[in-house]
Every structure is written in C-alpha cells, then in structure tokens.
Amino acid sequence: MWEARDKATKVTSSQDPTAWMNYGPVWMMRDYWESLCHRWATEPWQERSQAAKRNRAAHPEKNVHTSRSVFYATHRQKLRDELERAPAFRELFDRTHKRKETDDYVSESARTISTYDRTMADHYAEGTPQPDLDSKA
Numbered sequence: 001m002w003e004a005r006d007k008a009t010k011v012t013s014s015q016d017p018t019a020w021m022n023y024g025p026v027w028m029m030r031d032y033w034e035s036l037c038h039r040w041a042t043e044p045w046q047e048r049s050q051a052a053k054r055n056r057a058a059h060p061e062k063n064v065h066t067s068r069s070v071f072y073a074t075h076r077q078k079l080r081d082e083l084e085r086a087p088a089f090r091e092l093f094d095r096t097h098k099r100k101e102t103d104d105y106v107s108e109s110a111r112t113i114s115t116y117d118r119t120m121a122d123h124y125a126e127g128t129p130q131p132d133l134d135s136k137a
Helices: 002-012 030-040 043-058 072-083 089-097 108-113 115-123
Strands: none
Touching: 030 043, 072 089, 089 108, 089 115, 108 115
C-alpha cells in the first residue's frame, strides 16, 4: 500500500490524499481506493501519520526488522505451518528481528525486547499458557 500511495504522491506532485483519487493501483477497485484517500485525508489520520513519521525519524533503530513489508500475521502463519503449532512469542520475534546469516539481533532494542521471553517464563509456571500479544498495542 505504501508503494501505491508513494506513486500517487509522485504522479500528482501532491501530499493531499484527495488529489490521488484518480491514481489508484490497478489491482484495487476504484471505490475502495477513493474511500482510503478520504480516510487518509482526515485530521485524525494525518495527526497519527505525522506522529509516526516523527517517531521513525527520532528513533530509526526502533524500526529495524528483517521482515521487510510482510505483515506480522503472515510471518506467524508461515511459522505456524512450519512448526505445525502456534509459534511462541520468542520464535516469531526472532524470525523477524534476527539476521539469518549471523543469528544476531538487528538492533540493541531488539536484543533488549528479546528478554521478554525470559521474563514471561519466570512469571508463568511451566505449561501455563502465556497471554498473546495485543495486536492493537
């Protein structure tokens, strides 16, 4: 989706999402694209977008992962298929935050977050299910 927005921005030479309405991707129905353009133009969306942009610029090391543009849910499903069970937090985190060649974490922040698994193991008795991550957080 980022690529479609970026292309529309370049074609129209405009940051205004309402100017992009005639330049949606060929794979998306026009009314869906127009609906997205209207949503992206709303003040709450623009505020969140600007806040996210500032955060990414201020903390570039926090936005490093190895999953590229693949959704976390897609990685979870692929790992579920490989393991034939639901992946643990640590397994999914490692898949998306470790370099394949060296098995090192991609950032100091990722290394720190990886301690979550140990903390959860200490907090929950063996065999007790740990809570799933909040997908909205």
